[in-house]
Amino acid sequence: MASENVSETASANPFAYAPAPESRSVVDIAPSYGLFIDGEFAEAADGRAFKSVSPSTEEVLSEVAQGGEDDVDRAVKAARKAFEKWSVLPGAERAKYLFRIARIIQERSRELAVLETLDNGKPIKETRDTDIPLAAAHFFYYAGWADKLGHAGYGTDPRALGVAGQIIPWNFPLLMLAWKIAPALATGNTVVLKPAETTPLSALFFADICRQAGLPRGVVNIVTGDGTTGAALVGHPGVDKVAFTGSTAVGKAIARQIAGTGKRATLELGGKGANIVFDDAPVDQAVEGIVTGIFFNQGQVCCAGSRLLVQESVHDEVLDALKRRLTTLRVGDPLDKNTDLGAINSVEQLARIKALTDAGEAEGAERWSPACELPSSGYWFAPTVFSNVTQAHTIARDEIFGPVLSVLTFRTPDEAVAKANNTQYGLSAGIWTEKGSRILAVANKLRAGVVWANTFNKFDPTSPFGGYKESGYGREGGRHGLEAYLDV
Incomplete structure (x- = not known):
């Protein structure tokens, strides 16, 4: 019976992984x-x-x-x-x-x-x-x-x-x-x-x-x-x-x-980094950057791309692709080499994340998380995406420091810059577009210590890091x- 179950699981998902824990x-x-x-x-x-x-x-x-x-x-x-x-x-x-x-x-x-x-x-x-x-x-x-x-x-x-x-x-x-x-x-x-x-x-x-x-x-x-x-x-x-x-x-x-x-x-x-996706950005590449930007280290990153600004014309396409990608993330034992999201660092930090996400729902943002089973012991929080977010929402202003993404839209590059800079923080930002001239023009207007172009959360000891405001x-x-x- 056990082998039949394994066979059925494998046929249903040919890319299923067996646990691979580090000792x-x-x-x-x-x-x-x-x-x-x-x-x-x-x-x-x-x-x-x-x-x-x-x-x-x-x-x-x-x-x-x-x-x-x-x-x-x-x-x-x-x-x-x-x-x-x-x-x-x-x-x-x-x-x-x-x-x-x-x-x-x-x-x-x-x-x-x-x-x-x-x-x-x-x-x-x-x-x-x-x-x-x-x-x-x-x-x-x-x-x-x-x-x-x-x-x-x-x-x-x-x-x-x-x-x-x-x-x-x-x-x-x-x-x-x-x-x-x-x-x-x-x-x-x-x-x-x-x-x-x-x-x-x-x-x-x-x-x-x-x-x-x-x-x-x-x-x-x-x-x-x-x-x-x-x-x-x-x-x-x-x-x-x-x-x-x-x-x-x-x-x-x-x-x-x-x-x-x-x-x-x-x-x-702290930070409340904006990840800006223009309508000419390669969607699949951008989605990988969005995932890296906010779900790396469970979003417990000061320069996390916790605000996703998507050009209005491609909002639905990007959000659908992002949701599909999040269904493949593995949450669980951090010692397992297949795990993508581990545990929240402390019970106090978990409580803060829960309080801020509850506030996001109460203020009218639309909450979504992929189906995932969280371990029974430890401090865990499922990857979460909020859509229909405005700049007035608490989750768009406060640093959550968790695996929580707020999605906003914009129509023009000037609007994207205005929204990205509309924060008390100024640590990081990301730009996704095929146009090099647009990257340079937008980056020069962003009040952020580091601006990534068509990537996110990449570090090197030769590069300075720090913020504004x-x-x-x-x-x-x-x-x-x-x-x-x-x-x-």
Whole structure:
């Protein structure tokens, strides 16, 4: 009977996939982790700890130390002491350490991919094929800059700022770590990094990589904890530069906290990116870009294309093709190599997504999701499309940070630009058209830090990334990413 059922299923769907789970045994997760300060792991001064939970199963993965003000103070002092020698080390010598770190990330990529998937909830094919390779690439790239800073365009003899306090989000834990630590170390700064409370494990894994690479003690310190830990780091008088990626609300609080202190800062905050599809766009290609733009990492991406602007004449065609494509997405076990959408990162984030989508329905938008069975445990949300959306709808204005797409229409390029720019954010945008002249004309009018043409969510360590308006200020990546860590 079982073989008959398999045969019937195969005949009904000749492209059906069998489960292909990656083994979680490739990575060892300790039952508890301390803070990484001055090259050693240590308990928090007050002994407090919190649990790191896997979003896909609600399983407790490990218990992690909760850093407080005393712990932050110890970490900053360790970084300050290490800065004295690290900052005067020849750039070529600093580069050797960054190259070692990059190679170790590559060598241990399978461990890191599984760990990131377990702790974050995103599909293994994303951590394996995007997050980990890009993290290594950033260390390789900035290792190449370490002995060429005088040629970066910031003076002939630029100097490091000092101690960088860095706070990273939970949506790309290791990649955001690389975005921040690599340029800081290349330019001669030392670091105290606070990972997100819900995803601390890859940062603690990275601490072990630093030791494996022989990085001098105190150059990188990692203090885990919640928002109070981050506030203590931002407010510490020994921190010379603050780098933050996260919500706009927290970014504003940080800007207020450091006002008048003389601390340098880069803030990469929220977004409500517009993905603009013109009537001459190749529909199938555009649909793939739309899916990548909003459903990559369950839409938990600051530069997600969460607003789809479709030229009115092709609206029905694009929406029908998009719905057909969404019926093929696989939602489920993130360790399965066939999975397209994994789990939402936390119960709090899931509640926010539900509240905003309920508001979208209440305000009259038309909601649609493909038929899909969600796992019984963990934090899950089906891919969702809202049509008949206007600019007045909450779902067209607020950052949902989930697998939710709002579809609006436009008639002319000027209307498309006006609608795309009608937001407090300015992080990303996408343009789909066969006309190169139209791409250039529209891109020049969009108030967005990055504009993709006939693609979406493509990143490279050589390219700067950052936003306008309430999406923050400063750039990370590329030559521009060096400036924030240099006294120029």
